[in-house]
Amino acid sequence: MPTLPINLGSYLVNLCSALLLLTCFAIVAQRRLMACVDLFALQSVFLAVTATLVAYLTGIHHIYLAAVLTIAIKAVILPRILKKIVRQLNVQREVSMYVNIPTGLLICGGLVILAFFITQPIVHLGFLLTQDSLAIALAIVLIGFFIMVSRLKAVTQVIGFLVIENGLFLAATAAAYGMPLIVELGIFFDVLVAGLIVGIYTHQIQEAFGSVDTSRLKALKE
Amino acid sequence: MTIFLFLALLLAYACGMLLPLCFPHRPHVQNVMAHGSAAVAGCLGIVLGLIGLLAPEPLVWFLPSSIPLLTFSLRLDSLSAFFVLTISLVGLAVSVFASGYVREFYGRIPVSLLGFLYNGFLLSMLLVVTADNAFFFLIVWELMSLLSYFLVVSEHEKPDVRFAGLFYLIMTHVGTAFILVTFLMFYQETGSFAFEAFRSADQSLPEGLRTLVFWTALIGFGTKAGIVPLHVWLPYAHPAAPSHVSALMSGVMIKTAIYGLLRVYFDFLGGPFPWWWGFVVLLVGTVSALLGVMYALMEHDLKSLLAFHSVENIGIILMGIGTGMVFYAYDMPHLAALGIIAGLYHTLNHAVFKALLFMGAGSLLYATHTRNMEEYGGLLRRMPWTGLFFLIGAISISALPPTNGFVSEWLVFQGLFLSLELPSLFLKLMLPIAAALLALTGALALACFVKAFGISFLALPRSSHARKALEVPVPMRVGMGFLASLCLVLGLGPAVVVPLLDRVSEPFVGISIAGRVFEMGGWTLAPVSGEFSSLSTPVLAIVLAGLTGLGWGLAYVLGGKGKTRFYKTWGCGLNVTARMEYTATGFVQPIKRVFSTIYQPTVKLETEFLEESHYFAKRRHFEFSIEPIFLKYLYHPILGFFSTLAARSRVIQGGNLSLYLAYIFVTLVFLLMVMG
Numbered sequence: 001m002p003t004l005p006i007n008l009g010s011y012l013v014n015l016c017s018a019l020l021l022l023t024c025f026a027i028v029a030q031r032r033l034m035a036c037v038d039l040f041a042l043q044s045v046f047l048a049v050t051a052t053l054v055a056y057l058t059g060i061h062h063i064y065l066a067a068v069l070t071i072a073i074k075a076v077i078l079p080r081i082l083k084k085i086v087r088q089l090n091v092q093r094e095v096s097m098y099v100n101i102p103t104g105l106l107i108c109g110g111l112v113i114l115a116f117f118i119t120q121p122i123v124h125l126g127f128l129l130t131q132d133s134l135a136i137a138l139a140i141v142l143i144g145f146f147i148m149v150s151r152l153k154a155v156t157q158v159i160g161f162l163v164i165e166n167g168l169f170l171a172a173t174a175a176a177y178g179m180p181l182i183v184e185l186g187i188f189f190d191v192l193v194a195g196l197i198v199g200i201y202t203h204q205i206q207e208a209f210g211s212v213d214t215s216r217l218k219a220l221k222e
Numbered sequence: 223m224t225i226f227l228f229l230a231l232l233l234a235y236a237c238g239m240l241l242p243l244c245f246p247h248r249p250h251v252q253n254v255m256a257h258g259s260a261a262v263a264g265c266l267g268i269v270l271g272l273i274g275l276l277a278p279e280p281l282v283w284f285l286p287s288s289i290p291l292l293t294f295s296l297r298l299d300s301l302s303a304f305f306v307l308t309i310s311l312v313g314l315a316v317s318v319f320a321s322g323y324v325r326e327f328y329g330r331i332p333v334s335l336l337g338f339l340y341n342g343f344l345l346s347m348l349l350v351v352t353a354d355n356a357f358f359f360l361i362v363w364e365l366m367s368l369l370s371y372f373l374v375v376s377e378h379e380k381p382d383v384r385f386a387g388l389f390y391l392i393m394t395h396v397g398t399a400f401i402l403v404t405f406l407m408f409y410q411e412t413g414s415f416a417f418e419a420f421r422s423a424d425q426s427l428p429e430g431l432r433t434l435v436f437w438t439a440l441i442g443f444g445t446k447a448g449i450v451p452l453h454v455w456l457p458y459a460h461p462a463a464p465s466h467v468s469a470l471m472s473g474v475m476i477k478t479a480i481y482g483l484l485r486v487y488f489d490f491l492g493g494p495f496p497w498w499w500g501f502v503v504l505l506v507g508t509v510s511a512l513l514g515v516m517y518a519l520m521e522h523d524l525k526s527l528l529a530f531h532s533v534e535n536i537g538i539i540l541m542g543i544g545t546g547m548v549f550y551a552y553d554m555p556h557l558a559a560l561g562i563i564a565g566l567y568h569t570l571n572h573a574v575f576k577a578l579l580f581m582g583a584g585s586l587l588y589a590t591h592t593r594n595m596e597e598y599g600g601l602l603r604r605m606p607w608t609g610l611f612f613l614i615g616a617i618s619i620s621a622l623p624p625t626n627g628f629v630s631e632w633l634v635f636q637g638l639f640l641s642l643e644l645p646s647l648f649l650k651l652m653l654p655i656a657a658a659l660l661a662l663t664g665a666l667a668l669a670c671f672v673k674a675f676g677i678s679f680l681a682l683p684r685s686s687h688a689r690k691a692l693e694v695p696v697p698m699r700v701g702m703g704f705l706a707s708l709c710l711v712l713g714l715g716p717a718v719v720v721p722l723l724d725r726v727s728e729p730f731v732g733i734s735i736a737g738r739v740f741e742m743g744g745w746t747l748a749p750v751s752g753e754f755s756s757l758s759t760p761v762l763a764i765v766l767a768g769l770t771g772l773g774w775g776l777a778y779v780l781g782g783k784g785k786t787r788f789y790k791t792w793g794c795g796l797n798v799t800a801r802m803e804y805t806a807t808g809f810v811q812p813i814k815r816v817f818s819t820i821y822q823p824t825v826k827l828e829t830e831f832l833e834e835s836h837y838f839a840k841r842r843h844f845e846f847s848i849e850p851i852f853l854k855y856l857y858h859p860i861l862g863f864f865s866t867l868a869a870r871s872r873v874i875q876g877g878n879l880s881l882y883l884a885y886i887f888v889t890l891v892f893l894l895m896v897m898g
Contacts, residue, residue, distance in 0.1 A: 098880060111891075118894050145890070149883045157879075 009057040013174060016050040017136040020170060021112070024143045024163060028104050031094050033155055037082045040159050044074035047166050050133075054173045062181040063173060069188050070169070078162065078195045085199050086155055089206055099150040108143050115139035133174035140167030152213050154202040158195070165191055224281055224298075227270050231348070234263035238341035242334035249333040253324050256337025260317035260344060267310025267348065274303025275722055282354070291415045292361075297354035300726045301489070305351035305481045308570050311708065312473045312577045313344050319581045319701025320466035322694065326588055327464070331376050336464070343369040343470065350478045356405040356415040363401065363478075367394040367446075370475060373467040374459050383462045390459035393452070397445030404438045404486065407431055420490045432491055436499055439486040440506070447479035449540065450510040451852045453533045457517070460532065461525035461593065465584025468525060472532045473577030477569050480539055484562075487547065488730035497646065500547030507544050508656045511537030515666045516820060519673070519813055520848050522595045522806045524583045527674060528576065531619060534663060535572040538634060539565045541660060545637035546727075548649060555731040556738070557640050560749050562727040563720060563735075564633035570719075571626040571712060575618035578705040582612035585698055586678065589691040595806045597685035598678040604691045609679045611702040616671040618709045621664050624763035626712035629747075631664060632757055636749045666813070673809045682800040714759050716747050807846065814848075822849035 023043035030036050048070040055063035086092070099107065115138040122134060144163030151157055169187070172179050179187075205211075238259030242252035274281060280299035287294055298306070320340065324333055346366040353359040371394070375387035405415070411427055412419040427435065441452070448456040456476075460468045487499070514533030521527040546561025585608045586601065587593055602609040618625040621632075638660065641653030683689040693699075712719060717740060724736035741748045741756060748756035791798050814823055826845040832838045876882075 114891065114894065118897075142891070145883070145887045149880050149887050152880070157883075 009053065013050055013053050013057070014132050016046050016053065017133040017170060017174060019046045020050070020166065021136050021139060021143075024140055025105065025108060027159065027163065028108055028143065028147060029101055031101075033086045033092060033094065033153065034083065036156060036159050037079050037086065040082075040162060041075045041079040043163070043166055044070055047170060048075065050170060051173050051178075054177065058177050060178055062184070063178045065181065066169075066173070066178065066184045066188075069184075073188055073192055074162065074166070077192065081195055081199050082155060082158065085202055088203070089155070091153065091155075091211075094151060094153050094156060096152060097150055098152070104146070104150055108146060111142040111146060112139040115142060134171060137167050137171035137174060140164075140170060143167075154198070154205055158198045158202070161194070161198075162191070224270065224273055224277075225283055227266060227273070228283065228296075231263050231266045231270060232345070234259050234266060235341045235345040238263065239338045239345075242337040246334070249328040250325075252333040252337055253321055253328075256333070256341060257317045257321040257324070260320075260341050261314055263341075263344070264310045264314030264317055267306055267313065270298070271303045271305075271307025271310055274298040274306060275300055275725055277303075289357075292357040293355050293416065294358055295354040295416065296349070296352045297417070298352055300729065301481065301484060302352045304566060304570075304723070304726045305477065306348060308477060308573045309344070309347050309351070309474045312470065312573050312705070315701045315704045315708075316466050316469050316473075316577055316581065317701075318704065319469070319584070319698050322697035322701075323464070323466050323581075323584055323588060325695070327376075336373075336376060339369050339373050340467065343373060343467075343475075347470075347474060347478055351481050354417045356409065356417065356420070359417075360398070360402060360405065364398060366475065366478070367391075367398065370463075370467070370471055374463040374471075376464050376467070377462075386455075386458035386462035390455045393445055393455040397442045397452075400438045400442030400445070401482070402442075404435055404442055407435055407438070408490065417485075417490070421492070427491070432495070435486065435491060436495070436502075439483060440503070443479040443482040443486075444506070445479075446482075447476050447536045447540075448510075448533050449506050449536060450513050450533065451856055453510065453514070454850075454852055454857060456533060457521075457526050457529045460529035460580075461523060465525070465580055465587055468528075469577040469580035469584070472529060472580055473573045476532060476536060477573060480536070480543070480565070480569055484543065484730075488550075488562075494553070495547070495551055497548055497551040497649070500544050500549075500551055501649065501652070502544075503540050503547055504544030504653075504656055507537045507540030507542075508659050509537070510534065511541065511663045512659050512666075513820075515663050515670060516813075516817060517848075519666060519670045519810050520821065523593045524586060524595050524598075524674065524678065525580070525593050527595075527670065528579050528583055531579075531667070531670070532572075532576060534667065535568065535576065535619070538631065538660065538663070539568045539572065541565075541656060542568055542630075542634045542637060545634070545641075545653070546731075548641075548644070548653075549637075550731060552644060552646075554643065555733045556735050557637065557643070558731045559724065559727045559733065559735045560633065560640070560739075561637040562730065563723045564630060564637050566723045566726055567633055567716075567719065568627075568630035571618065571630045571709075574705050574708050574712065575615045575625075575627060578611060578615040578702055578709065579619065581698070581702050581705070582608055582615060585612075585694040585702070586691075588694055588698070590685075590687040592685070592687050595674065595677050598688050599684040599800060599803065600680070600682045600688060601691055602679040604688075605679075605693045607699045608694060608702065611699075611706040612679070613675060614706040614709050616675050618713070620668040620671050622668070624713050624759050624766060625709050627709075629713055629716050629757070629759060631660070633749070634660065636755055639755070640749070669810075669813065673806055677804070677806045677809065681803045682798070684800045684803065714763060716757075716759060720747065820851075822851065823847070824849070 020043055023039050023046065027036050027039045027043075030039060048067045051063050051067035051070060055061065055067065097104070112135075116132075116135040119135040119138060141164050144160050144165075144167055147160030147163060148157045149160075151160065165187075172184075178184070238256050241255040241259065245251045245255070277298075277300075280297055280302075282298075283296045285294040324336065327333060327336065343366065346362050346369055349362040350359065350366055353362055371387055371391050374390055375383055377383050378387070408420045408427075409415055411431070412422075440449075445452045460472050463471060483503075487495070511534045514530050514535075514537055518527050518530035518534065521530060542561050542563075542565030544561070546558045546565065549555075549561055550558035583593070585605065586598065589601075589605060589608075590598065592598075614625065618627040621627040635657055638653045638657035641650055644650055644653070683691075720739060721736040724734055728734045739747055739749050746756045746758040746761075748754070793802065796802075814821055824845075824847050826843075828843040829839050830841040830843075832840050874885075
C-alpha cells in the first residue's frame with residue numbers, strides 16, 4: 001500500500017504533468033532541431049516519472065514496466081534515431097514556419113484553456129486520480145497536433161507525432177490507471193516502428209527533393 | 223444425414239478450389255481436378271436440392287461465430303432447395319463443358335487460378351441461396367460478386383474486358399448498397415440479423431418502411447438481375463467472361479436476385495401488400511422483356527445477343543412473379559400460386575437453355591475464334607452436334623413447343639389472361655396489354671434466333687475462320703447435350719415439375735394447387751379449368767411429330783419419290799458466293815425501321831464514284847449504329863454530375879501535408895468545442 005499520503009501523491013502527479021506541458025511549450029518555442037529532440041527526451045523522462053508515481057500510488061505493477069519501456073524507447077532509442085537523422089540531413093535550424101513563435105505560443109495557451117474547459121464535466125465525475133492531469137494530457141495532445149501543423153521540417157513533425165503519443169499515454173495512466181499491459185506493449189512497439197519508418201521516409205524525402213521541407217511535397221499533386 | 227451430404231458438397235468444392243493449386247505447371251491435371259470436383263459437387267447438389275424440395279420441414283444448420291451479429295446459419299427450405307437444384311443442374315453441365323473448353327486457355331491463363339475462382343463462384347452462389355443470416359448473406363453475396371468479377375477479367379490483357387469488369391464491379395456494388403440498406407431497415411426494426419427474426423417480424427414493419435424496403439430490394443436485386451434500366455452492365459460483362467463463366471453468370475447468377483426478391487417480398491414482408499407492388503414488378507418485367515429482346519436483335523456479337531436475351535427472360539420471370547403478387551394482393555391465392563409457379567418454372571428453364579446457348583456460343587468461339595456472327599456461316603455441316611444443341615436451345619428460348627420455354631411462357635400468359643377475375647378495372651385493362659407485349663416479345667425473340675441460328679449455321683461460310691472450323695471436343699458436346707435433353711424433358715414433364723414448384727409457392731401463398739391444375743390423370747395442365755385453357759405437352763409433341771411425319775409422307779407420295787438430286791443452288795447464272803448471303807445486319811433491317819423511335823439509328827452511307835462516270839460506284843462505305851439510350855440519357859448525366867462534383871471538390875486538395883493536418887486539427891478542435 002502507498003506510504004505517501006494520497007494528497008501529496010496527487011500533487012506530485014499534477015506537478016509532473018505540468019512539467020510535461022511545460023516541455024511542450026519549450027518545443028513550440030525552439031527552432032533548433034537538436035534541442036527539440038532533447039526536449040522530447042526530457043518530456044519522456046517526466047512521463048516515466050509520472051507513470052512510476054501512478055504505479056506506486058495505485059499499486060498496479062504493470063505500469064512500472066510501462067515506465068521502464070518509456071525510458072528505454074522514448075527517452076533513449078527514439079531520440080538517438082532522430083539525432084542521427086538530423087546529423088545526416090545536416091539541417092540544424094528551422095528557419096521558416098507557418099506560424100511564428102509568439103503567435104504559436106499564444107495559440108498553445110488557447111489550446112490549454114480549451115482543454116481545461118472541455119474536461120470540466122468529466123472531472124466532476126470524480127473517478128480521476130488528480131483533478132488536472134486529464135486536462136493537461138488533452139492539452140499536450142492538442143499542442144502536439146499543433147506542432148505537426150505549424151512546422152515544415154519532417155523531423156519536427158515526427159516530434160509532434162511523438163508528443164501526441166506522450167499525451168495519450170499520460171491520459172491513459174493518469175486518468176484511466178493504465179491500459180491493459182498487452183495494449184501498452186503494442187503501442188510501444190507501434191511507436192518504435194513508426195519512428196523507424198518515419199526515419200526512412202524522411203531520408204527518402206531528402207533524396208527526392210533535396211530537402212526535408214514537407215511543403216515541397218506539393219509537387220506530388222498532379 | 224443431409225448434413226453429411228452438405229459437408230460432402232462443401233468438401234467437393236474445396237477440393238476443386240485447392241487441389242489444382244497443388245499441381246503447378248500441369249494445366250491438364252489442374253483442369254481435370256477443378257472441373258471434375260465441380261461436377262461431383264453438382265451431382266451432390268442435385269440430390270441435396272431434391273431432398274430439400276421433398277422434405278416436409280426446412281432443414282437448418284447452425285454454426286456460431288465470434289463476430290457479433292454474425293452466425294453461419296444455413297436453411298434449406300423449398301425455395302432455397304429449388305435454387306440449389308437449379309444451380310447444381312447447370313453447374314454440373316457447365317463443369318463438364320468447361321473441362322473441354324478450358325483447353326483453349328492452356329498457357330495463356332493459369333488454369334489452377336481459373337479453377338479456384340470457378341469452384342468458389344459456384345460455392346458462393348449455393349451459400350447465397352441457403353444463407354439464413356443477413357450478415358452472412360451479404361458476405362457470400364459480395365464474395366459471389368467479387369469472384370465473378372475476377373472471372374470476367376480473366377482475359378485482362380484486353381482493354382474492353384477491363385472496362386467491362388470495372389463497369390460490372392461498380393454496378394454490382396451499387397446494387398449491394400441497396401441490399402445492405404434493405405437489411406439494415408429490418409435490423410433496425412428487429413434488432414437482429416437472423417432471417418428468422420425478419421420472418422417473424424412480418425407485420426411489425428411500419429407501412430412507410432415496408433414501401434421503402436420494397437423499392438430498395440427491387441433496385442438492389444434488380445441491379446444484379448439486370449432489369450431495365452439497371453441492365454447496362456450486363457451486355458458488357460457477360461460476353462467478356464470466358465464462355466463457361468458466361469453460362470453460369472447468365473444462367474444462374476442473375477437468378478440469385480430472383481431468389482432475393484422472392485425471399486424479401488413473400489417471406490420477410492409477407493402479409494398483404496398493396497396491389498401496386500405487383501404492378502410495378504410486372505411493369506418492370508414487361509419493359510425489360512421487350513427492350514431486352516429489341517436490343518438483342520441489333521447485336522451481331524453472339525454473346526452480347528445472348529446477354530440481352532437474359533434481360534428479356536428476367537423480364538418474363540418478373541412478369542410471372544408480378545402477376546402472382548397482384549393476385550396475392552387481392553387475396554386470390556390460387557392465381558397467386560400460378561403466377562409464382564410460372565415465374566419459377568421460367569427461372570429453371572431460362573437457366574437451362576441460356577446456359578446451353580452460351581455453351582453453344584462458347585463452342586463457336588472455340589472453333590472459329592471470333593464472336594462476330596457475320597464471320598460465321600455454314601457451321602451446321604462442320605459442327606453438326608453443336609448445331610443440333612444450339613437449335614434446341616434456340617427453340618426453347620423462342621418459346622416453341624414442345625420445349626420447356628413454351629410451357630413456362632404459356633403459364634405466364636395464363637396468369638395474365640386470368641386478370642379478368644380481378645376486381646380492379648385498371649388492372650383488367652393493363653394485364654392484357656402486358657400479355658400482348660409478351661406476345662410481341664416472343665415473336666421478336668423468335669426472329670432473333672432465326673437470325674442467330676440461320677446466319678451462324680446455315681448457308682456458306684463467310685470467313686476463313688468458319689471454313690476451318692471443326693467440331694468441338696467430346697466433353698463440351700456432353701455438357702451441351704445434357705442441357706439440351708433437359709430442355710425437352712422439362713418441356714414434356716410439367717406434370718412432374720409443377721407439383722415440385724408448388725411446394726415452393728405453398729408456404730408463401732398458403733395453399734397448394736398441385737392437386738387442382740391437372741386433369742385427365744396428370745396428362746393435361748389446366749390452371750383454372752379445362753374449359754378455360756389446358757395444355758398437354760406430351761400430346762402436343764406427338765401431334766407435332768405426327769404432322770411432321772405426315773408432311774414427309776405427303777411429300778413422298780405426291781413428290782419426287784424421295785429421289786435426291788445433288789446440284790448447285792441456282793443463282794441467276796452466277797456462281798454463288800458467301801458475299802451474296804443475307805447478312806445479320808440485313809436480316810434485322812425491317813425491324814430496325816419499324817422500331818426506329820426506340821433504336822434512334824444512325825445510318826451513314828458514303829459512296830465513292832468513278833471519276834469517269836457518276837453512275838458507277840467505286841467503293842461504298844456503310845455504317846450503322848443504334849443510340850444507347852440509357853447510357854446517353856441516364857448514366858452519362860449522372861456520371862457527368864459526379865465528375866463535376868469531384869472536380870469542384872478538388873480545390874480542398876492542396877497537396878500540402880501541413881494543410882491536411884490542419885484540416886484534421888481544425889475539425890478536432892471544432893468538434894471538441896461544440897460537443898464539449
